[in-house]
Amino acid sequence: MTTPLPGQMMDVPLTVSSLLAHASRHFGTTEIVSKRVEGDVHRYTYRDCEKRAKQLAQGLIALGVEAGDRIGTLAWNGYRHLEIYYGTTGFGAVCHTINPRLFPEQIVYIVNHADDRYVMFDTTFAALVDALAPKCPNVRGWIALADDARLPRMTTPVMGYEALVRAEDGDFDWPLLDERLASYLCYTSGTTGNPKGALYSHRSTVLHAYAVSLPNASGLSARDCALPVVPMFHVNAWGIPHAAPLTGAKLVLPGKDLDGKSLYELMEAEHVTYSAGVPTVWLGLLNYMRETGLRLTSLKRTVIGGSACPPAMLSTFRDDYGVEAIHGWGMTEMSPLGTVARLNGEQAQRSPDEQRSLLEKQGHVIYGVDMKIVGNDGRELPWDGVAFGELYVRGPWIIDGYFRSDVSPLVDGWFPTGDVATIDRDGFMRITDRSKDLIKSGGEWISSIEIENQAVAHPAVAEAACIACAHPDWKERPLLVVVKRADAEVTREELLGFYQDKVARWWIPDDVVFVDELPHTATGKLNKLVLRERFRDHILPSACKVVN
Ligand code: AMP
Numbered sequence: 145m146t147t148p149l150p151g152q153m154m155d156v157p158l159t160v161s162s163l164l165a166h167a168s169r170h171f172g173t174t175e176i177v178s179k180r181v182e183g184d185v186h187r188y189t190y191r192d193c194e195k196r197a198k199q200l201a202q203g204l205i206a207l208g209v210e211a212g213d214r215i216g217t218l219a220w221n222g223y224r225h226l227e228i229y230y231g232t233t234g235f236g237a238v239c240h241t242i243n244p245r246l247f248p249e250q251i252v253y254i255v256n257h258a259d260d261r262y263v264m265f266d267t268t269f270a271a272l273v274d275a276l277a278p279k280c281p282n283v284r285g286w287i288a289l290a291d292d293a294r295l296p297r298m299t300t301p302v303m304g305y306e307a308l309v310r311a312e313d314g315d316f317d318w319p320l321l322d323e324r325l326a327s328y329l330c331y332t333s334g335t336t337g338n339p340k341g342a343l344y345s346h347r348s349t350v351l352h353a354y355a356v357s358l359p360n361a362s363g364l365s366a367r368d369c370a371l372p373v374v375p376m377f378h379v380n381a382w383g384i385p386h387a388a389p390l391t392g393a394k395l396v397l398p399g400k401d402l403d404g405k406s407l408y409e410l411m412e413a414e415h416v417t418y419s420a421g422v423p424t425v426w427l428g429l430l431n432y433m434r435e436t437g438l439r440l441t442s443l444k445r446t447v448i449g450g451s452a453c454p455p456a457m458l459s460t461f462r463d464d465y466g467v468e469a470i471h472g473w474g475m476t477e478m479s480p481l482g483t484v485a486r487l488n489g490e491q492a493q494r495s496p497d498e499q500r501s502l503l504e505k506q507g508h509v510i511y512g513v514d515m516k517i518v519g520n521d522g523r524e525l526p527w528d529g530v531a532f533g534e535l536y537v538r539g540p541w542i543i544d545g546y547f548r549s550d551v552s553p554l555v556d557g558w559f560p561t562g563d564v565a566t567i568d569r570d571g572f573m574r575i576t577d578r579s580k581d582l583i584k585s586g587g588e589w590i591s592s593i594e595i596e597n598q599a600v601a602h603p604a605v606a607e608a609a610c611i612a613c614a615h616p617d618w619k620e621r622p623l624l625v626v627v628k629r630a631d632a633e634v635t636r637e638e639l640l641g642f643y644q645d646k647v648a649r650w651w652i653p654d655d656v657v658f659v660d661e662l663p664h665t666a667t668g669k670l671n672k673l674v675l676r677e678r679f680r681d682h683i684l685p686s687a688c689k690v691v692n
Contacts, residue, residue, distance in 0.1 A: 158350035160327050160386070161234040161318035167389030168194035171366060174392055177414055178222040179399035179406075181266050182294065186223055190389060193226060195314040200231030202312035207285070209261055211236025211321075214329055216255055216263035216283075218244045218272065221376045221397040224289045224305060228264055229376070229385055233327045233346070234318045240329040241377040244269050245666035246339070252279045254331050254339055257548065262287055264305060268400060270296035323347035329547060330379055332476040341547030342476050344380075348541040352479040353386035355510045355541075361472075361484050362418065362447060366392030369414055369442070373402060373421030374450065378667050379480040382420050382447070382472075393418070404432025408440070415442040420472075422450035422668040423457060427607065430460055431629075440465055447472045447484070451669045452575060452593040454600040455504040473506035473575060477559060479541040482515065483507040483573050491570060504597075505574040506565070513539040515573060516558070517565055529568030532576050532589075535561045564589075581672055583612040583622050590622055590651050592672075598646050599624060602639060604632035609662050609670045610653060613679060615687050623679060624653040627662055654684040 156162075167174065172191035180186050209215065215232045217239065219225040232239040240258050242251055255263065255276065263280075264287040265273050273286055277300040285303055288295050292304040323346045331339035344352075357364045362384075364370060370393045372381040380386070388395045396414045398407060407429050411419070426448060433439065446461065449472035461469035474480030485507030487499060494502075509515055517525045517533040525531040536558035543559065545552055553559060564576045576582065576591040583590040592610040599608035606629045613623035628634060636656040643652040657679070663671040 157320055157323035157346065159234075159318065159321050159323060159346045160349050161230060161321075163350065163353060163386050163389045164190065164194050164197060164230045164234075165318060167392060171389070171392035174366070174394050176223055176226065176395045176397070178397040179401065179410060180222060181220065181268050181400060182290075188223065193223065194230070196309055197227045197230040197234060198314040198316040198318075199309045199312040200227050201235045201318075202314070202316050203308040204232065204237065204262070205235060206312070207262070207308075209237050212238065212326070213261045214238045214240045214258045216240045216242050216258065216260035217377065218242050218251075218263060218265040218269045219289060219377065220266055220268070220400045221372060221381060222266070222289075222399055223397060224264075225266075225376050226385055226395075226397065227309075229328075229380075233349075236319065236321050236325060238326045238329050238343070241380065242331070243375075243377045243666045244272060248272065248275050250339055252276055254341075255280045255283060257338075258329055258331075258341060261285075264289055266400075267294065267296045270298050273302075274299050321346060323350070328380055330476050340549070342479075342543045343547045344479055344541070348479060349380075349383075349386060351512060352383050352481065352541040353390050355512050356383040356481055357387045357391050358510065360486055360508075361481065361510050362387060362420075363445070364388065364391040364393045364418060368417045369394040369396060370418045370420075371396040371398060371407075371411060371414070371416040373398060373407065373419055373425050378450075379474070379476045382449075382474070382480055384420060402428070404428035404430070408432055408438060411440060411443055417442055417444045418446070419443060420447040420449075423448055423453050424451075424607075424664060424668045426453075426457060426461075426469075430457070431606075433465070440467060443467050445470060449473055449506075450667060452506075452597065454597045455500070456597070456601040458504060459500070471503065471506055473563075473573070475561060475563075477543045477553075477561075478513070478537060478539075481510060482513045482537055483509050485572065502568075502570060502572050505568070505572040507573065508571050509573075512541065513537055515567070517567055518560075522555075527567040527569055527571065529566050529572075529574075532564055532566045534579060535563045535565040535573065535575075537561055581611075583610070583620050585615075585621055585650065586618045588650070592622065594647060595622055595624060595643075595651065595653060598643060599626060599639065602634065602642050604628055604634035605639070606630075606632075607662050609672060609675055611672055611675050611679065613654070613682055613684055615654070615684060617687075621684055621686060622651070622653040623682060623684065624656045625662065625675060625679070626656055626658050627660065628658060654686045655682070657682070 167190035178186045291306045328344045372384040445468045461467040471485040474482040519533045595610040607627040612620040615621040663674040
């Protein structure tokens, strides 16, 4: 028997710092543009960014931060946040991004669970930090992302970020770290129970950045200008802060103002070609363009995910504005990207209807991720586009355990996502629901996402949520909760009639309720838990027995 033959290639670790070092050396003059909380627009280059990230690393080391220590962030998308991404992970510390939209008690839990050494925060979160600090005794210091002259008035003693950075010279070599060491810590913001931490490694972060950049995914290149609307505190802005330096794309960081007007103006001013975000923010941008009659002149592609993108939104981008809107799916536990709806050559030759129906799904896996759907008996279901079951995934940027938890979430080496899906013959996956959001009517499942997608296709509907409502005969029946477009009118009967011939008759909601606003989670998803609670005692007309 011959002995296995080792390859003779350099064993260069895949470190996060190598991404910024690459951009600094080979795309040194490419710009990073940030809308700051100070109110102005800041610009500098990848070379400047690396220098300051190194100064930050030196500053943190001088403060006694060691490899493995967690450094929390409460910050918008901006150049200082980017410097923290690299200035912490670059010497082996762990960058722990915290979602400031969570309830303060959840943030306290997260900071203490992560055992953060320091927390760096945008000055907009000064009051939040004052509320958190007394409950986070292990945090050694709170660092405001500001000049000393602009430090906010607070009860908590704080340090200034600029002073920390300016005290150092940036003469620092990124150490060659073991690629399996931890890089980032992101907590999932579940609506129930305590948040759980996904701890990425350098290797998983770099591999994910490669995969995200591929033409079948974002297709980012040095000719692109990328604006992540998805926050850097939500699963690392879907990897764009890593994919942009990897490809040499210009980076535009929008700060705290994510309304339609602010986004539109920034995209136009900076000639943004690529973006990514959740449907809710795109709703704001599309509404703004509809009201003003303005058009985007440079945007070519945008990835929409985080929750199901209504087909009507995909077609508005494509048909009305000439923007390729790409539906994607993933989750915090997956770094996050898993699937992207983009066609291969043969699929692009099919009829427009067939193409559309593929593009409306959550899509095909990107290399590195494998997926399957599993029935109640644990057996794999066929890829026929009809059978639906829980979606399982595996791959090198998918967690195999939660931070500081001994209980493995894996089943036979696969991660159960909690999403329910179909997979068709083309390998296109379609999310039917979160398993807890499915509606079970008379023992049969109804997809709430499908009902919502149909509702927002109605011209008078801005946003819709479909939830299960108790029913004496069917156990559960669908209730549709709708936000109307400003100045548009539609009645309950018209909306219910709109479903005729679009879904199976028994899928048509039993009632419609109009509201001014729908509740969203800290990551922009519909908060169905709150809705179910609010409509717990709602009596469906179909549930009232007629007594003569
Ligand atoms: P998070 O970990 O906060 O990013 O949330 C991940 C979850 O968001 C997934 O498990 C899905 O339930 C949901 N999700 C993400 N993208 C999509 C999508 N394109 N369609 C439907 N649900 C999605």
